[in-house]
Amino acid sequence: MSSLIRTGPDRRPHTASRPSTPRIAAARTRLEIAMYFRERDSVIFSFLFPIIMLGIFAVAFSEQIGPDEGPIDFAQYFLPGMVASGIALVSFQTMALSLAIEREDGTLKRLRGTPMPPMAYFLGKIGMILVVGVAQIALLLAVAALAFGAELPTEPDRWLTFAWCYALGTAAGTVLGIAFSSVPRSAKSASAVVVGPLIILQFISGVFFVYTDLPSWLQNIASVFPLKWTAQGMRSVFLPDHFEDVEVSGSWQHGSTALVLAVWLILGLIVCVRTFRWRRRDDG
Amino acid sequence: MTEPTDTAIRVRGLRKSYAGVPAVDGLDLDVRTGEVFALLGPNGAGKTTTVEILEGYRHRDAGDVSVLGHDPQSAGAGWRKRIGIVLQSSGGHDEITVEELVGHFAGYYPGARDPDEVIAAVGLDEKRRTRARHLSGGQRRRLDVALGILGHPALLFLDEPTTGFDPEARREFWALITSLADGGTTIILTTHYLDEAEHLADRLGVITAGRIVALDTPDRLGGRDQDQAIVGWTEDGVPRTARTSEPTALVAELSARLGAEVPALTVTRPTLEDVYLRLIDGAATTASAHPSPSTARSTIQPADPQEPVPS
Ligand SMILES: Nc1ncnc2c1ncn2[C@@H]1O[C@H](COP(=O)(O)OP(=O)(O)OP(=O)(O)O)[C@@H](O)[C@H]1O
Ligand SMILES: [Mg+2]
Numbered sequence: 001m002s003s004l005i006r007t008g009p010d011r012r013p014h015t016a017s018r019p020s021t022p023r024i025a026a027a028r029t030r031l032e033i034a035m036y037f038r039e040r041d042s043v044i045f046s047f048l049f050p051i052i053m054l055g056i057f058a059v060a061f062s063e064q065i066g067p068d069e070g071p072i073d074f075a076q077y078f079l080p081g082m083v084a085s086g087i088a089l090v091s092f093q094t095m096a097l098s099l100a101i102e103r104e105d106g107t108l109k110r111l112r113g114t115p116m117p118p119m120a121y122f123l124g125k126i127g128m129i130l131v132v133g134v135a136q137i138a139l140l141l142a143v144a145a146l147a148f149g150a151e152l153p154t155e156p157d158r159w160l161t162f163a164w165c166y167a168l169g170t171a172a173g174t175v176l177g178i179a180f181s182s183v184p185r186s187a188k189s190a191s192a193v194v195v196g197p198l199i200i201l202q203f204i205s206g207v208f209f210v211y212t213d214l215p216s217w218l219q220n221i222a223s224v225f226p227l228k229w230t231a232q233g234m235r236s237v238f239l240p241d242h243f244e245d246v247e248v249s250g251s252w253q254h255g256s257t258a259l260v261l262a263v264w265l266i267l268g269l270i271v272c273v274r275t276f277r278w279r280r281r282d283d284g
Numbered sequence: 285m286t287e288p289t290d291t292a293i294r295v296r297g298l299r300k301s302y303a304g305v306p307a308v309d310g311l312d313l314d315v316r317t318g319e320v321f322a323l324l325g326p327n328g329a330g331k332t333t334t335v336e337i338l339e340g341y342r343h344r345d346a347g348d349v350s351v352l353g354h355d356p357q358s359a360g361a362g363w364r365k366r367i368g369i370v371l372q373s374s375g376g377h378d379e380i381t382v383e384e385l386v387g388h389f390a391g392y393y394p395g396a397r398d399p400d401e402v403i404a405a406v407g408l409d410e411k412r413r414t415r416a417r418h419l420s421g422g423q424r425r426r427l428d429v430a431l432g433i434l435g436h437p438a439l440l441f442l443d444e445p446t447t448g449f450d451p452e453a454r455r456e457f458w459a460l461i462t463s464l465a466d467g468g469t470t471i472i473l474t475t476h477y478l479d480e481a482e483h484l485a486d487r488l489g490v491i492t493a494g495r496i497v498a499l500d501t502p503d504r505l506g507g508r509d510q511d512q513a514i515v516g517w518t519e520d521g522v523p524r525t526a527r528t529s530e531p532t533a534l535v536a537e538l539s540a541r542l543g544a545e546v547p548a549l550t551v552t553r554p555t556l557e558d559v560y561l562r563l564i565d566g567a568a569t570t571a572s573a574h575p576s577p578s579t580a581r582s583t584i585q586p587a588d589p590q591e592p593v594p595s
Contacts, residue, residue, distance in 0.1 A: 038379035107376025113369040115361040284342035
């Protein structure tokens with residue numbers, strides 16, 4: 001360690017431009033993406049997970065599924081579920097786990113001691129989730145189409161549905177992840193507290209099982225949560241039209257889907273603003 | 285709020301309890317602009333609690349606090365630009381390399397120091413491309429220091445900054461702090477190393493049980509400058525010591541009695557550590573301890589080799 005006299009108070013500042021929220025948010029996005037992909041666990045258990053699951057479904061079940069007038073391959077049938085699962089993993093699980101860990105290990109506390117605008121921190125997380133999420137879905141669709149012969153829709157209105165389902169599902173998952181990050185009492189318990197409920201939710205929301213095969217009381221529980229609705233929205237994108245008739249309500253329910261996801265998004269935002277903490281609960 | 289230019293930190297009657305037990309119990313403190321102030325005190329004395337209240341992290345129960353003219357509890361980003369913080373323990377950003385992290389944090393401050401210079405200044409040049417996870421404990425601590433000084437703070441908080449430093453790194457750190465102080469940075473640090481406090485601090489505060497029990501320059505703390513000297517010698521094969529305010533007279537008397545060369549003669553003043561331990565002991569027995577040095581002229585007693593001399 002040596003003298004820093006050369007950088008006296010009147011020395012020209014090193015940074016050419018003054019820090020601004022968009023600039024810091026962009027820098028945080030780059031840092032978050034680096035942190036995400038350098039953590040091998042997160043790459044396997046949130047980024048590659050839906051792709052691995054799709055592969056297992058495609059290899060394990062060679063028969064077809066669906067109504068008599070036109071059954072389809074398992075890989076095609078479970079593709080929308082895997083898209084919905086990917087959204088939940090990258091937005092909700094990544095957010096809840098990373099925040100719980102960053103609160104515990106002092107990352108958040110350190111950041112709070114700098115002039116970094118809090119908004120730039122959240123924008124950085126959102127930027128990371130968008131980049132990682134889009135990359136994941138692109139990879140998932142490419143693998144589904146090229147390796148497992150799934151057919152991707154060509155109609156623009158289906159892709160429009162995909163876009164708003166993806167955006168609303170990711171936004172809701174992200175804010176709910178932030179809100180849920182305060183639930184685990186410690187980083188040690190975080191993965192159990194976050195991953196456990198999400199696995200259960202995936203089983204009852206039509207991600208791993210055919211939703212209509214579930215008992216109606218389980219369907220009712222699942223309908224409260226967002227995952228069921230993103231999965232259903234994605235089925236309307238990736239399944240043939242005649243599958244609409246075998247939905248529980250006999251319809252894709254786009255209106256209800258948008259409404260439920262928007263309500264969760266707003267609820268999540270309110271909880272975030274009221275409960276967000278930069279420090280551990282027990283830290284003075 | 286008008287900003288007092290000569291006082292960087294002003295604390296009056298600060299109180300903070302945890303579950304009804306006071307951690308900071310009526311603490312008063314003034315730190316002048318440009319000085320290096322060290323807080324000493326045993327584990328659990330309330331140093332970190334005090335410092336983190338000053339940094340704006342913890343909320344006080346009572347008292348007035350002004351840091352750079354603002355109440356840290358409600359101060360904003362403009363105030364945070366002017367302070368630098370090295371927490372007692374911090375972590376995170378494990379997968380990011382030293383140069384990435386320092387470069388990134390530099391983007392938070394309008395007048396940041398050159399990241400390369402800061403990395404060199406804390407001696408991490410050879411670890412630039414190492415991820416934080418793979419740094420040793422002392423290297424991680426250096427990274428904390430780098431991030432603390434990066435924003436060119438007017439006021440720097442250092443909570444036990446040299447924990448885990450090897451002796452050479454500690455000397456280099458002292459040089460770094462001295463250069464920051466020479467550049468006009470106000471520094472408040474806590475430490476358990478009394479040599480560090482003595483070397484760096486313009487003034488010291490000793491805190492026990494949440495109160496300041498002594499506050500002065502290192503050479504005057506606890507009446508150290510008026511303290512009795514300790515004279516040691518060997519007589520009839522027995523080591524002896526004496527505490528006296530007139531060591532020269534005693535040495536002359538010994539010399540007359542035992543011959544020109546008094547065997548194993550030493551004359552010492554109490555070290556900062558002696559004074560510190562006495563202050564801590566005194567505070568433990570009397571509530572408002574500020575023991576004044578005894579004025580007894582000279583006492584001679586046989587030394588007990590098992591026991592340290594001044595107590
Ligand atoms: N978050 C907390 N919750 C409960 N008690 C706390 C908390 N932080 C500190 N204390 C208590 O307050 C007292 C002062 O703690 P503090 O951390 O300020 O001590 P310190 O002087 O920094 O000690 P050290 O030299 O060990 O760092 C201790 O008795 C400690 O147990
Ligand atoms: Mg402490």
